[in-house]
Each structure stands twice: as structure tokens, then as C-alpha cells.
Ligand code: F6R
């Protein structure tokens with residue numbers, strides 16, 4: 425059976441700052457999705473201040489009515505957020521009306537259409553207080569490095585490598601600017617691009633037999649609205665096992681808790697902390713967090729989810745991530761603790777520097 429899984433995420437308001445949606449808000453979103461007859465199944469999660477709607481259906485990727493359903497659910501949620509006086513109500517709905525595809529209007533989208541295998545396990549990742557480039561390192565390692573993906577040396581099909589679709593997220597023209605690169609031949613070319621996490625992001629990965637196994641939201645909100653409207657807070661869907669990396673191989677690189685862009689005011693650098701689903705944001709509007717669920721889908725119906733970072737091992741990683749967060753916070757806004765001028769999400773400093781420039785004097789030698 426050919427089905428599509430679609431994950432669509434938005435920040436439409438939260439309690440106490442940019443921390444966490446209210447129960448009423450999550451219920452309002454859920455009520456709209458529940459009533460739909462065009463989907464086969466759905467689940468709702470939240471991570472930090474973002475709500476993710478996971479849906480299964482048989483309509484294919486970019487299907488307008490599926491995107492409209494998410495749009496309508498987020499619109500209804502926004503009404504409730506306004507009624508409750510939540511902070512940032514409707515923050516990620518950047519267009520006044522729905523135009524047929526929710527991509528480019530604020531919410532983050534990841535979708536994969538596939539012929540269901542007899543058993544179809546997959547993962548959904550949801551990150552908050554960071555940008556799509558936060559996934560560059562973990563997915564590069566999971567698909568291309570035998571230190572994390574032992575299948576690359578143990579399983580012939582996996583040894584053939586994968587095809588990466590990488591997007592230039594700074595491209596401002598019509599459509600998407602992408603490049604297709606294949607491992608193992610292009611491994612250094614892939615590395616050259618993915619090191620620039622602000623500009624390049626993995627949007628899809630395919631097996632060499634042409635099966636899509638990864639879809640990632642590569643939208644950049646500030647490119648849509650022109651001004652700061654919150655960090656992009658990316659989601660990703662990954663099909664796992666057999667010809668694809670095993671679940672544990674995909675999870676393995678998240679143990680690094682690598683430093684990513686985001687944190688307070690979307691303008692700092694902090695470790696990506698793997699957290700349980702539905703975890704709010706805290707210290708210094710962070711640290712940047714990622715949650716993950718594993719499910720199976722059969723005839724379009726989801727099993728219950730397993731919370732992949734809810735395990736004693738990840739408590740130890742969380743402690744290490746907290747220590748990394750403390751360490752970089754010690755240097756405040758100096759050097760690599762804060763993003764470069766082009767990536768600062770608030771413009772106050774630019775105005776200050778312009779004013780100060782007028783006060784500089786040239787001293788004669
Ligand atoms: C980061 C984020 C928060 C806000 C900060 C200030 O992505 O959402 O760190 O930038 O709380 O928020 P405002 O400007 O809404 O007061």
C-alpha cells in the first residue's frame with residue numbers, strides 16, 4: 425500500500441514566554457485534525473513551544489488539502505492562544521491566507537511517500553530553539569560514518585551508500601536550489617557544504633535503490649518574513665532498518681550534543697540536548713533541544729510511539745549537555761558564544777554600531 429507520512433510543525437503561542445504550548449491549545453489543534461476524513465491516522469506532539477501534527481494518508485506529498493488541514497488546525501489553535509493570552513499567538517503563520525502549500529508560509533514540513541514494507545518503522549525528530557542546519561552533523565554521521573552506522577561495513581546494501589539532497593537555504597529566487605550528492609564518492613563534497621550549517625541543510629536522503637528515507641524541513645523563517653520571527657525549529661522524518669540505517673545508528677550521533685545555532689533570541693551557540701517528548705524550554709531560553717519518537721505504520725495506522733530519548737543512557741548525555749551549555753555561557757556574548765553579525769536574529773546591535781561609528785575619530789599620528 426502506498427502511503428504518505430506528513431509531519432507539520434508550528435509555534436502558534438506558548439505559556440510564560442517561548443516555553444511550551446498550553447493544554448487547551450494542543451487540544452484545539454487536535455480537535456480540528458481529529459474531525460478530518462482525508463487522513464488515515466494522526467498524532468500530536470509538542471517540543472518546546474512548537475506543536476507537531478503527524479499524519480498518515482494516501483494523497484502523496486505536497487497535497488493541498490493535507491496542508492490545508494494543518495493550516496486550519498493551527499489557525500484554530502491561534503484563536504485559542506489569543507483567547508488565553510498566550511505569548512506569540514500565531515507566531516509561525518506568516519501569511520494571511522492559505523495558498524495551496526503550507527511550505528513557505530511559516531510552518532515546518534517533512535513528508536515521505538512510500539510503498540509500505542511489511543513492517544514500516546520510522547522516527548520523527550522535533551527540535552526547538554535552533555535551525556535546520558542543527559541536523560547536518562547527526563544525519564551526516566548516521567548515513568555516512570561507519571563509527572555510527574556499522575551497517576556501512578556490515579550490510580552490502582547499506583555499503584552502497586546514500587544520495588543526499590542538500591538545499592541552499594539562502595536562495596531567495598523562485599523554487600528550491602538543491603544539489604544531489606552521493607556517498608561514498610561525494611563524501612568530502614557533502615562535508616564541504618554541511619559544515620556551513622547556516623546556509624546548507626540536508627532536505628532529503630535516498631537509498632541507492634531510489635527509496636526516500638529522510639525528509640527534513642529546511643524552511644528558514646527569516647527568509648519568508650524578511651525579519652526575525654523566531655528560530656526555524658526543524659523537524660525530520662527518517663525511515664529506518666533493513667536497507668536504511670537502524671534506529672540506534674540514527675540515534676547514535678545525537679549523543680555528541682554538538683553545538684548548534686539558536687538558544688536565547690536565536691542568536692547564540694548551545695549544545696543540542698536530546699530530551700523527552702513534550703519537554704518545555706528553560707535555561708537561557710534553551711538549551712536547544714531535540715525530541716524523538718519511534719513508531720511503526722501499517723495500512724496507514726500508527727502504533728503507539730516510543731520516546732527514544734526517554735532512557736537512562738540519555739540522562740547521562742543530558743548531564744553532559746548541561747555542562748557544555750554552562751561552559752559556553754561563561755563567555756556570554758564574546759567570540760563563538762554568539763552568532764556572527766549576519767546571523768543575529770535581532771537587529772538592535774546593528775543600529776548601535778551605526779551610531780557608534782559616527783563617534784569614532786581619526787587620531788593624527
Ligand atoms: C528563540 C526564542 C526566544 C526569544 C526571546 C525573546 O528562538 O524564541 O529566545 O527570542 O524569548 O522573545 P521576544 O522578542 O518575543 O520577547
Ligand code: MG
Pocket residue numbers: 435442473512515654655
Ligand atoms: Mg517561539
Ligand code: MG
Pocket residue numbers: 435472473474552553654655657
Ligand atoms: Mg519554537
